[in-house]
Amino acid sequence: QKAEWAKLVNEKTTTADGHHAELAANIGTPQDVKGVLENGAEGVGLYRTEFLYMGRDQLPTEEEQFKAYREVLEKMEGKPVVIRTLDIGGDKELPYLDLPKEMNPFLGFRAIRLCLEQQDIFRTQLRALLRASAYGNLKIMFPMIATLVEFRSAKQVLLEEKEKLVNENVSVSDNIEIGIMVEIPSTAVLSDRFAKEVDFFSIGTNDLIQYTMAADRMNERVSYLYQPYNPAILRLIQMVIKAAHKEGKWVGMCGEMAGDPIAIPILLGLGLDEFSMSATSVLPARSQLSKLSKTEAEKHVETILNMDIAEDVVKFVNENF
Ligand code: PEP
Ligand code: MG
Numbered sequence: 001q002k003a004e005w006a007k008l009v010n011e012k013t014t015t016a017d018g019h020h021a022e023l024a025a026n027i028g029t030p031q032d033v034k035g036v037l038e039n040g041a042e043g044v045g046l047y048r049t050e051f052l053y054m055g056r057d058q059l060p061t062e063e064e065q066f067k068a069y070r071e072v073l074e075k076m077e078g079k080p081v082v083i084r085t086l087d088i089g090g091d092k093e094l095p096y097l098d099l100p101k102e103m104n105p106f107l108g109f110r111a112i113r114l115c116l117e118q119q120d121i122f123r124t125q126l127r128a129l130l131r132a133s134a135y136g137n138l139k140i141m142f143p144m145i146a147t148l149v150e151f152r153s154a155k156q157v158l159l160e161e162k163e164k165l166v167n168e169n170v171s172v173s174d175n176i177e178i179g180i181m182v183e184i185p186s187t188a189v190l191s192d193r194f195a196k197e198v199d200f201f202s203i204g205t206n207d208l209i210q211y212t213m214a215a216d217r218m219n220e221r222v223s224y225l226y227q228p229y230n231p232a233i234l235r236l237i238q239m240v241i242k243a244a245h246k247e248g249k250w251v252g253m254c255g256e257m258a259g260d261p262i263a264i265p266i267l268l269g270l271g272l273d274e275f276s277m278s279a280t281s282v283l284p285a286r287s288q289l290s291k292l293s294k295t296e297a298e299k300h301v302e303t304i305l306n307m308d309i310a311e312d313v314v315k316f317v318n319e320n321f
Contacts, residue, residue: 005283009040013286019294021268023286024080024276026254030071035279040286043080045202045276046141046254047072049125050092057096059121065128073136080137082202082252082276084181085125085154087111087143091218106207106216111144116153126161133173141202145180145187151197181254183207188236191243201244202276205255209233228257229313234266234305241271252276262314264288265321266304269297292321 013023024045025036029052036044052060052068073081088094089110097118102108115122129140142154155178165172182188183204191201205228210217212233215225227233237253244251252274257263259277264285267275275285300320307313 001287005287008283008286008290009038011040011286013042013289015268015289015292015294017293017295019268021272021289022252022274023282023289024082024252024254024274025279025282026276027072027279030068030075032279033072033075037075039279039282041279041282043082043137043274043276044072044076045080045082045252045258045274047081047083049084049086050088053086053088053094054092059096059124062124062128062131065125066131069129069132069138070135073132073138076136078137080139082139082141082179082254083129084141084143085112085129086115086121089114106210112142112150112154113144116150116157119157122154122157123161126158127165130158130162130165130172130176131170133176134171137175138173139177139179139200141179141181141200143181143204144183144207145194146184147186148190148193148197151180151194155197181207182240183211183255185212185236188240191240192246195243195247195249198249200250200252201240202252202254202274203237203240205233205237205253205257208236208255209257212236227310228260228263229266229310229317231305231307231309231313234270234313237267237272238270238301238305245271250274259285261285261288262317265292265297265317266301266313268292268294269299269301269304271298297321 013021022042024043025041026046027044028048090106145151162172177199179198179200181204182201209226209228213225215222241251250273253272254276258275259281304313
């Protein structure tokens, strides 16, 4: 198997019936790019920038961030790189921000909510990203978007910083796509509206599942409810993909589900454009996809989305793919 995977390192991802899907990798630091390239990923689908801010006692400067982002973009040599703006809060704390303790951190003041309120932090990161954009194929993604107002505000701040840099004669790419994570059910439900304004979606199933099922992703006692294959989750994913494609936008997925062998045939059938996963999952996924037919998968998806429970979905996938 290892030998079979190795042969796929420099190949595109093509299904048995000739359809191309993009396989990207998730990273947390510039050092992770090595593994991305060694495993033949076609891009970075999620760069979690939180690590730049963690394990230290003050915020990273614009210059520090600029260097990290530029390094990733340069090493990826023009391949797409989706960098997510700060997604702190929930399980990821920053002690030096001195934020009050909350009853429900996963439902609290985090990610884009914090960035829109403490705009100095957000603007510093955006400037670093914009400056780095001249060194590769950057796409910027906002996390935890719950409303269109949040997206519009975040985009507005980004455009303001861009204009400032342009006025300072700093070179900034003119082709930066601006997208959002779909990880809150309200955004999945309104994806037809979002699709008119964003350049792309990336479905964050790690959070989308916990918020849809009301089951904390860290809590063992309710882990039985954390169901990626629940038809409710699959229908939300379908809604998002259909809404995006209607507006000619692309949809990725950067939650764990994107690299899951049981989910992959379903996601192919639903028309997912980009699968972003841990680097070590890329070659196994490419191998799996090369044996699947997209037309077949589309047919089976109709059956799957009409099922009642996750268990039936798993059984069906195991028997039919
Ligand atoms: C997600 O929620 O699916 C995701 C990719 O983001 P994180 O795991 O960093 O919350
Ligand atoms: Mg998330």
